[in-house]
Amino acid sequence: LDDQLINWKRQQQLSGNGAEFEANLEILQQWCDSLADVIWKNRQQIKQVETLRNQLPIDLPPGQQDLLPILNNTITSLLSSLVTSTFIIEKQPPQVLKKDSRFTATVRLLVGGRLNVHMNPPQVKATIISEEQAKSLLKNDKNVKNETSGDILNNMGTMEFHQASGQLAITFRNMALKRIRRAEKKGNETVTEEKFSVLFQSQFTIGGGELVFQVWTLSLPVVVTVHGNQECNALATVLWDNAFAEPGRIPFQVPEKVTWPQLAQALNTKFMANAGLGLSPENLLYLASKLFGQADDYTMQMVSWSQFNREPLPGRSFTFWEWFYSVLKLTKDWLQGPWKDRLILGFISKQRAQDWLMKGRNGTFLLRFSDSELGGITITCVTDAQNNI
DSSP: OHHHHHHHHHHHHHHTTTOOOOOOOHHHHHHHHHHHHHHHHHHHHHHHHHHHHHHSOOOOOTTOOOOHHHHHHHHHHHHHHHHHHTEEEEEOOOSEEETTOEEEEEEEETTTTTTTGGGSOOEEEEEEEEHHHHHHHHTTOGGGGGOOSEEEETOEEEOEEETTTTEEEEEEEEEEEEEEOOOOOOTTOOGGGOOEEEEEEEEEEETTTTEEEEEEEEOSOBEEESSGGGHHHHHHHHHHHHHHOOTTOSTTOOOSEEEHHHHHHHHHHHHHHHHSSOOOHHHHHHHHHHHHOSOSOOTTOEEEHHHHHTSBOTTOSSBHHHHHHHHHHHHHHHOHHHHHTTOOOBSOOHHHHHHHHTTSOTTOEEEEEOSSSTTOEEEEEOOTTTTOO
8 A cells, every 4th residue: 555655646746747647546545444444443353352351350371471562552553654644635736836826735534434534524734844844844853843934825624524435635725825934045056946845734533532643744845936937947846856756755855967868758748748749759869969969879868957957058048948948838838739730840950950941842841949049939941042041
């Protein structure tokens, strides 16, 4: 179950970059319910044995260990582990979170119905915390649960039980981030590289008040923006984190460098999700040449975060990601039809386009993405004037 939950969360994170994701939790919930049944019945049996031993006190044979306390601790620990690990975020908050904009999120407990948690409906509270606070939280620093890095409006609610499906969940529909407190900048880090997380906390009572569990779960990293012009660079941070985060990492560490094939896969997924058709091998070769210059093979090339979205491309005032994002937005907003029909060659250099067209008849033309203007498309054609372009 742990493996399946980890895999589900990883697929959910990759879907933030546009990967396909089967969000249905029904099979996982069935497993959780069945496991909760087994654990709870075991615990009741152990409790009954304890009651019987109190009623009929019989001394253990000399040298024999009393297993009941060990069994009781083990089964309670299993129950605690099940409850805390199945408190999950079914629908993540937006990973680019604009201040003062409304946003939603859904939190769910996969064992809520079977353990009758809904008999005493739990409250859930959402707060925003920094990367450092998230690290402290995972080190079991209990004080962090009361710390925040900002103020979220409409951040409290009560979980609701749906009898037909057995789901115990809450959807926050009108949250809004009113204030954010940023950490001191590290080196040349920009505000759009700073990561936060929305922390959801609750307290569950089980067995008629006999057991009380403090539970919490962290959202995927979010980047907080104030102006719309920060969205491009914020999305770069989110894409890199979603694509290259490793399971069990320290929040929110990502590799400083990745291989070109890894980045190419992430860019292809993003383009396919936004434009309806992915990038061809020729497209990817052109993109690699923009990062590394001309080469026969890029499979062993490493791309750093700085190359991706800190350092401008040679001879340009913008980074590789800023250029790629502008192409992505242009295609998504205005050119999806021609792109999906393969009528846009797009990713080709000016020189290569001219070489191709010089061999064509008058009236031959092609559409390519501009190298020098962000979000521009260049239409190049062969004219009547002595085959000039």
